[in-house]
Each structure stands twice: as C-alpha cells, then as structure tokens.
Amino acid sequence: MNDQVTVVVATRNRRDRLFETLPEHAAPVILVDNGSDDGGPEAIATAFPAVEVVRLGENRGAAARNEGVRRAGTPYVAFADDDSYWTPGSLARAAALLDRHDKLGLVTARVLIGPEGRLDPVSAAMAAAPIGTPPGAPGPSVLGFLSCAVVVRREAFLAVGGFEPHLFVYGEEALLAMDMAAAGWWLCYDEALVVRHFPQPAGRDDGARRRIEARNRMLTALLRRPPAVVARTLVSAARDSPAAGWDVLRALPWALRHRRRLPPAVEANLARLPSG
Incomplete structure (x- = not known):
C-alpha cells in the first residue's frame, strides 16, 4: 500500500463498476459520491x-x-x-518522480482502453511531445490530460483552486492544466505509468455531452485565451453544438469577471498544440 498517494474517485450511480475497480487500487481511496441514488455509498462502505x-x-x-x-x-x-485503475507499480513510480522533481506539479500516465488494452489517442498525442521537454523534467510537457490518469502534487492542485465547478464535466481538465502551468509547475507525461480504463458509453446522451464539451471549450477560452483564439473557439465550438452558444451567453458575466490572461510562455506553448 502506497503511503504517499491517495486515490480520489468521484462517482455517481456506478456501484457495479466500483465493485470491479476498487479492489485494484494500491493506495488508500477516498470515494466522493455525487448524490447517487442507487445505494452505492452504503454498499461500498459496507463492502x-x-x-x-x-x-x-x-x-x-x-x-x-x-x-x-x-x-x-x-x-x-x-x-x-x-x-x-492504476496498474501495479505506477503510483509508486509517480510518487518517486514527484519526490525527485520539486517543480513537477502533475504527472500523467499512458491510458490503455478496454480488455484489449488499446492505446488512448490522447496518450499517443502526449508521447509525440509537441511542446518539448523542459531541461531536467522527467518527460514531455503537457497542457491537457485525462482526469483518470494523473497524479497531482496536492499543494499545487489546491493552490490553483482545483477543478472549476462552473465547468461541471467534460473538458474540465484544460483550465486546470493552464492554471497549474501559469503558476510555474511542470506538467509531464510518463509512458511508464499506466492506467487501465474500461468505459461503457452505452446509455449516455451523446448530444448532451457534445453540448457541454462545446460550452466548456468556449468558456475556457473566454477565461484565459487571447481575443483571436476566443473568436476562433466560439465559431468552431458553436458549429459543433449551436445550443452551447446560449449556455455560454448565460455564463458570460461570470466568465468575464474571472478572465485573466496566461503568461506569454504558456500561451505560446498552447499555440504550438494541434488544437491551439
């Protein structure tokens, strides 16, 4: 059992999946339940x-x-x-990297999807290292990640405010990555760290997800990016989901109140990404 890392799992009405994955965790677990009504919290606490x-x-x-x-x-x-869940040895390796590199605020893993273990395209994109590797860093820099595949330095995460509640879900990682990088932390990819992911898309509303993802892309741009990028993002995201534009309009006063530009070096790295 790893005594330097806590695994935090957020869940809602996924009791059966938790019975499969919780035994795989090699560190203490905090399960945060988002108002489940399937009896999951009680069943998990007992089991x-x-x-x-x-x-x-x-x-x-x-x-x-x-x-x-x-x-x-x-x-x-x-x-x-x-x-x-994280594969055996991955959490210990992540803790060792964070111990060794004081500037490392977040390290992200290679994600293998499904029983066949196919590589997640996001991991392949990170391995390509489009923004390079800082001198002395343990791996390529990233300015985005999959939430289920990161280990964070607790003090760094809390200092920037964690995940923004207004974004709710889908694409919430981008803003956190920008804010940690703006605070001077390294965010790095290490393919020796491995996460197994077994998503079940059946039953989800893809239209609703596209709308939320488009809204969050627009809000994240409004919160941190220069006007030209904001305009480009608004056009492309509204094309993906026209209804998302109305969501952003309602949230516009909040976004403008919390808008702050990124340091030039962080913005320059974002511009070098394929999605930049």
Whole structure:
C-alpha cells in the first residue's frame, strides 16, 4: 500500500463498476459520491470498510474531486474514475518522480482502453511531445490530460483552486492544466505509468455531452485565451453544438469577471498544440 498517494474517485450511480475497480487500487481511496441514488455509498462502505466514502448529497461533477483532495492526508493525489485503475507499480513510480522533481506539479500516465488494452489517442498525442521537454523534467510537457490518469502534487492542485465547478464535466481538465502551468509547475507525461480504463458509453446522451464539451471549450477560452483564439473557439465550438452558444451567453458575466490572461510562455506553448 502506497503511503504517499491517495486515490480520489468521484462517482455517481456506478456501484457495479466500483465493485470491479476498487479492489485494484494500491493506495488508500477516498470515494466522493455525487448524490447517487442507487445505494452505492452504503454498499461500498459496507463492502470496503477501508475506503473513505464522502457523500456530497448533490452532483458537483468533476469538482467533487476537490473535496477528495482537501481530505487527503498525503502529499500526492491520484485521480481515478469509477471505471479505471492504476496498474501495479505506477503510483509508486509517480510518487518517486514527484519526490525527485520539486517543480513537477502533475504527472500523467499512458491510458490503455478496454480488455484489449488499446492505446488512448490522447496518450499517443502526449508521447509525440509537441511542446518539448523542459531541461531536467522527467518527460514531455503537457497542457491537457485525462482526469483518470494523473497524479497531482496536492499543494499545487489546491493552490490553483482545483477543478472549476462552473465547468461541471467534460473538458474540465484544460483550465486546470493552464492554471497549474501559469503558476510555474511542470506538467509531464510518463509512458511508464499506466492506467487501465474500461468505459461503457452505452446509455449516455451523446448530444448532451457534445453540448457541454462545446460550452466548456468556449468558456475556457473566454477565461484565459487571447481575443483571436476566443473568436476562433466560439465559431468552431458553436458549429459543433449551436445550443452551447446560449449556455455560454448565460455564463458570460461570470466568465468575464474571472478572465485573466496566461503568461506569454504558456500561451505560446498552447499555440504550438494541434488544437491551439
């Protein structure tokens, strides 16, 4: 059992998947429940007494992870979804990297999808190192990640405010990555770290997901990017989901109040990404 890392899992109505994945975690687990009504929190607390179950009573989306990080008593926190887990040795390696590199605020893993273990395209893109590797860093720099595949330095995560509650879910990682990089932290990819992910898309509303993803792309640009990038993002995201434009319009006063530009070096690296 790793004593430097806590695994934080945010969940909602996924009791059956948790019974499959929780036994795989090689570190203490804090399970943050987003108002499930399937009896999951009670069942998990009974079946896994070592797991700290936090019942929020409401659905906070990705920001539920913030509560888990606040409660963690370790210097590093790994995120996992209710349908994912870190492979043996990965958390210990991540902790060693964070111990060794004081500037490392976040390290992200290679993600293998499904029973066949096919490489997630996001991991392949990170391995290509489009923004290079800082001198002395343990791996290529990243300015985005999959939430189920990162280990964060707890103090760094909390100092930038964690996941933004207004973004809820889908694409919430981009803003956090920008803010950690703006604070001077390294965010790096290490393909020796491995996460297994077993997503089940059946039953999800793809139209609703596209709308939220488009909204979050627009809001993230409004919050941090220069006007030209904001305009380009608004056009492309509205094309993906016209209804998302109305969502952004309602959130516009909030976004403008919280807008702040990124340091030039971070913005320059974002511009070098294929999505930049």
